[in-house]
Amino acid sequence: MLCLLGFPGVARAQQTKAQYRIGLVLTTSPLAEMLGPEPIHPSIRAFIHELRRLGYAEGQNLVLDRRSAEGKFERFGEIIAELLRLKPDVLVTLGGPMALAAGTLTSAVPIISLGVPDPVAAGVVTNLARPGANITGIASTAGPEFSAKRLEFFKAAVPSVTKVAYLAHKSDWESTHGKAARAAAQQLGLAMFHAESQPDDYSGGFAVIRNERPNGVFVGGHIFDWVNRQVIVDTLNGLRLPNCHGYSASCEVGGLMSYANADNTFVGAAAYVDKILKGAKPGDLPIEQPTRFELVVNLKTARKLGITFPQSFLIRADRVIE
Numbered sequence: 001m002l003c004l005l006g007f008p009g010v011a012r013a014q015q016t017k018a019q020y021r022i023g024l025v026l027t028t029s030p031l032a033e034m035l036g037p038e039p040i041h042p043s044i045r046a047f048i049h050e051l052r053r054l055g056y057a058e059g060q061n062l063v064l065d066r067r068s069a070e071g072k073f074e075r076f077g078e079i080i081a082e083l084l085r086l087k088p089d090v091l092v093t094l095g096g097p098m099a100l101a102a103g104t105l106t107s108a109v110p111i112i113s114l115g116v117p118d119p120v121a122a123g124v125v126t127n128l129a130r131p132g133a134n135i136t137g138i139a140s141t142a143g144p145e146f147s148a149k150r151l152e153f154f155k156a157a158v159p160s161v162t163k164v165a166y167l168a169h170k171s172d173w174e175s176t177h178g179k180a181a182r183a184a185a186q187q188l189g190l191a192m193f194h195a196e197s198q199p200d201d202y203s204g205g206f207a208v209i210r211n212e213r214p215n216g217v218f219v220g221g222h223i224f225d226w227v228n229r230q231v232i233v234d235t236l237n238g239l240r241l242p243n244c245h246g247y248s249a250s251c252e253v254g255g256l257m258s259y260a261n262a263d264n265t266f267v268g269a270a271a272y273v274d275k276i277l278k279g280a281k282p283g284d285l286p287i288e289q290p291t292r293f294e295l296v297v298n299l300k301t302a303r304k305l306g307i308t309f310p311q312s313f314l315i316r317a318d319r320v321i322e
Contacts, residue, residue, distance in 0.1 A: 020056065020277055023083035023091045025067040027098060028227045034066045043266040047092075050270035056277075069098075071227060073199060076101040084109060090273050095223035096122035103135055110282040112272050113137030114265050117221050117246075118144070119287050121175050128287040136285040138268045140261055141221065141246075143289065144180035150259040151184045151218060153295060154244040156313045157257055161216035161242060165195040165209045167202070167232065168220025177221060192218070199224045206235055214241065219255075221246030229253055240305055251296040251321065256305065262294035262318070294318045 024044070026034065033041040037058065039048065048064070056062040065086055069075045080102045083091060092112045093099045099113035100123060116122050117140050125131035128139075141147070155161060164185060172178055173194045185192035193212060197205035197220075209217065217236050219225050225232065229250040236243040236255075243256045251258040268288060276282060298321040302309060314320070 021063045021088045023088040028071045031068045047266035050267045054274045099124045111135045117141045132283040136282040138288045144176040147177040147181040148184035158242045163191045163214040164216045165214040167195045172220035172222045217243045219245045257297045261290040262292040263290040
């Protein structure tokens with residue numbers, strides 16, 4: 001169903017200047033954490049605070065329709081269609097699959113896509129500088145070299161690592177990020193193989209890891225890896241395998257280390273909402289890439305795994321979890 005939904009969108013909002021409507025949808029977080037003027041969810045709270053700073057307040061000139069798939073990825077299309085029936089001026093989505101679902105259902109409503117490592121490779125847009133059509137947004141990484149850098153940090157943190165499993169969905173392994181990681185592994189003298197996972201089932205990847213017996217695991221950067229971070233961390237720690245992640249949240253729940261985007265993506269999303277409501281076309285707004293990154297290490301996990309980080313590596317860490 002392509003482009004069957006046409007809406008007055010921003011033009012209507014600019015004519016009345018009385019009230020704007022924003023649809024905001026997350027992939028996994030409980031809806032309850034998104035609700036209220038001061039949501040529990042830190043990113044949504046930051047989004048609302050920035051909108052207020054820019055002059056948009058619920059109950060005055062803003063309606064914010066909040067939704068979450070709560071981990072049920074098959075509901076993406078249904079949720080987007082529901083939001084489109086409310087005639088939003090802007091949609092804010094998280095993750096590549098959600099952005100693709102939104103782009104399939106409307107070519108009229110502006111879409112701000114967040115949390116996609118490589119929006120071009122994912123098919124969300126065709127060009128970062130001029131996305132075209134009705135989609136813009138903020139990528140979750142700064143290009144394929146980000147994955148190469150993360151692997152370099154992993155090797156510096158655990159010099160004894162020689163054989164690395166890349167635990168990831170097939171699309172991640174075959175992406176520009178996966179290819180960059182493989183090239184970096186070769187340069188670092190590491191043997192790397194793919195331990196393929198499914199969006200909601202990592203058992204196959206874990207089985208490959210058990211059979212191949214690597215001495216380190218490099219976890220992909222897909223939204224699925226964020227969603228399943230706890231089971232990933234618990235399983236890898238249970239196998240006593242050093243593990244490196246693309247989300248700091250993974251390190252916060254027990255992962256050994258992470259190297260990740262430290263920009264507040266949702267604050268940037270609010271700025272893009274403001275530009276669009278003031279008349280900017282989403283296709284003319286470049287896909288932004290993060291400029292700040294954070295290296296996090298978990299010393300508690302390191303002790304459990306019997307790992308001692310080299311001092312030369314520790315002094316490079318931005319945050320240490322004791």
